[in-house]
Amino acid sequence: MLIVDQLVKRYLSETGEAKGGISGISFDVKEGELFTLLGPSGCGKTTTLRSIAGLERPDDGVIRLGNDILFDGARELQVPMYQRDIGMVFQSYAIWPHMDVFDNVAYPLRFRRKTNLTRSDMERRVLRALEMVGLAEYRNRSATRLSGGQQQRLALARALVREPKLLLLDEPLSNLDALLREQMRSEIKRLQMEWGVTTIYVTHDQSEAMALSDRVAVLNNSALVQVGSPVEIYDRPTSAFVANFIGRTNLLRGKVARDIVAGREGEIQSPLGRFHCQFAAPARAGREITFAIRPENIALSPAGTVPSDQPNRITGTVQNRVFLGEIMEYTVVVPSEERLIVRLHPSACHTDGDLVDLVLKPGYLIAVSD
């Protein structure tokens, strides 16, 4: 449905240096998919979204929605934002204070280019949109008298009333408190699936991205770092940045023991011993590499219970533990003076100072690029 090809946008600071922007981002979004742009602030995700919306003019690249070209840098073509078949929800909701709920939602229907709607048609569509977001009984209320959550739902109704080809959401949950955020998260997912609209969602919150998306694109420093389903991103991060940004992870350093072919298991030599590790990309022997393992993929048991020939075994001492409700998080000091985080079911009871055996579960130890 949407194709973004080598999109470039340059911003210069007052001193003339490059600051922010995007440099050569490409991805495509399938019809009906909820696609998330995820990354820390300043990574370029909002710039990308606004470029697709037409609120920013990129410097280079191509943006295509269906059969329509929205932007082509080489041919200097740009479709103005008010002619794109796109609905957008802004971070501040941008609900017009001088209109009531009904008028806010009806507004986009007044600018249809191709067909003119009758009054009753318009009313029907507006009411349908309001019902879908649960605001039908507020139709005559002044827009200034809505709560944050209600404003957000109103913004959604307004964006969807035209049944656009693409829906853009710019950090829609960031202004809500924690409880409301979770409620609205499922609301948005439900609406998106019911309307079946192709959606691009921008956020810096990785748990939101994981929960909502069909696919996630992780951005950092103006570039696309990895694209994949939430499971792929989580289980198979390709870089230390992604491994760290999504969920918690432990990072260790070592040297590749033998030449590796892509997609195979290989061995790494590190100060803590030899480890069996998954490699997504080929690597030559002797290369320094970072490898990652998630805290929940480390088995922990009292020292001596694990046979010494068990692969991926490390001994260590429990330094600290934190009770988080559904898990107990242990900090374990290993012989190289590094600390590993291990997450276990709270029923396991080890205390500070215990000597323990750790096993980094094979298949979950992954080599990542730096």
Next chain:
Amino acid sequence: MTDFPLDSPIPGIRRWRESVSLTVIVLALILLVLVLPPLFFLLAASVHTTNYDGSFDQFTLGYFSGLLSSRGFLTSLLNTGIYSIGSASIGIILGAALAIIVERTNAPARRLAFLGAIISMAIPHVLYVVAWLLLLGRTGPVTELWAMLTGGLRFNIYSIGGMILIEGMSFVPLNFLLMSSVLRATDAAFEEASMMSGAGPVATFWKITLRMGMPGVLALLLMSFIRAFESFEVPAIVGLAGGIEVLTTSIYQNARAVSPPNFGQAGAYSVFLLVFLSIMLYFYGRLSRHAHKYQSITGKGYRPRTLDLGRWRWVATGLMALILFLVIGLPLLIILFASLQPFYSKVNMASFARFTLQNYEKVIGPGFFRETLVNTLILGTAVASLVVPFTALCAWLAVRRRRGAWLLDQLATAPLVFPSIVMGVAFLNVFVNLPWGIYGTLFSVILASAVGYLPYGMRYAYSGVMQIHTDLEEASTAAGATQERTFAMIVMPLLATSMFSCWLFVFLLAVRAMSLPLLLVGPGSSLVAVSLFDLWQNGQVTELAAMGMIWVGLMTIVSIIFTVVARRYRMAVV
């Protein structure tokens, strides 16, 4: 249950009912002494007949009962109404046009409009009015040009139309600045949401930008109306010569131009004005608060996008330049011209040949003019230095809701309902009835001006204090500092930039004022604005022009400093 001894070991333990602090009491007393006497004397004057020496004679309600039946009053009122509505409209239309061009289009060199506004702040109102009279008077260059183009049509500037034109023009710079900051503060998301909904730029402008800006524009319109209602310079210089009286000039005529002065009549008119303005200011407050609801609250929005005018952007720049030239350039040019003439004459080729610097020599050299300049600088410095720290303290106490501090806020803001001329009349009454002979001294003018500018200081200081988070002060008291030390070591330094900016603002206002000091100055306390008025009355146009030019030059420097500081502090001008 153990019984705790009453003589507790911790010093400072006391009953917790907050008593009114000594500071609040002292400040309240000072304010009462400053603000109440003028009001009291004004009220007293309006219900007593006065003797030759100004003291009160008999109680009478005649002045008030005579108001409604007096044709003079009703004519004055009607004139004031027409004049105010007309000039407010012109000021808004031109000011808004400038603001839209500067803030919302990509017209090249549009920032120059701010330079124009800076210069206009330096021009005393008197000088401005005189400039327009020179331009549009019977022998003025514009009148001549117009007559040439239209085959003999002459415009009589000494009419209500002329008054409306001049006063309207004088409103343009301030309206431009205020509309500018309103346009700048709107969250771009409102317009972007409109365009994402399919509305083009023009439809967005009509349905969103304009509608959302309407409360702000109405508030500005009302404010201009209020300012025109209480203005004095244009009615005094233009209106009186054309036989048109408004309320403020009626007050002046009764207090100064008749003999013996009819303070009773002046007082009755003044009281009417006070009541009317209080009502207007109340509505202005409500409108202004309503307008604020439409501003961006999150503060995270993007700056509003500018309209790309394409080839038309040069037209926009041209329009802006034309407005600036008309509002500021043309008056300054004619004053410059006049200042270089040995005697004032029509603008023609011969007059250019007569250029001379003798007027400047007269002004700069020792003598009356130099003394006037010095007096005015002393006035500005003294007034600003008194008002700013005083209002800073009052504002802090009021914002932090100390017991009784609301009274300080009310008293310090009360002078706002006094038009300057009324304030002048009121203080005239006060000084004349005091046993000490301070009438006519520079000190008396400083005192009256300080009272007049208290509200401006309060507003500035109020918003300055609001920006200081209470956390900062609470951290200080938690660390053991007393309230006084906290104010001195935490609040004052944080307020410093705001106070400096306020100082400059009050300074500029105080030195421009003519109507307030007009009735209070004496031989040793001549001031620039009042002298310009006197020079005009005497027909000494060329000296007036030279003095004016020098003064504008000096004040432009101050004005530039003010703008730089205010921008650093990121505060709107008013």
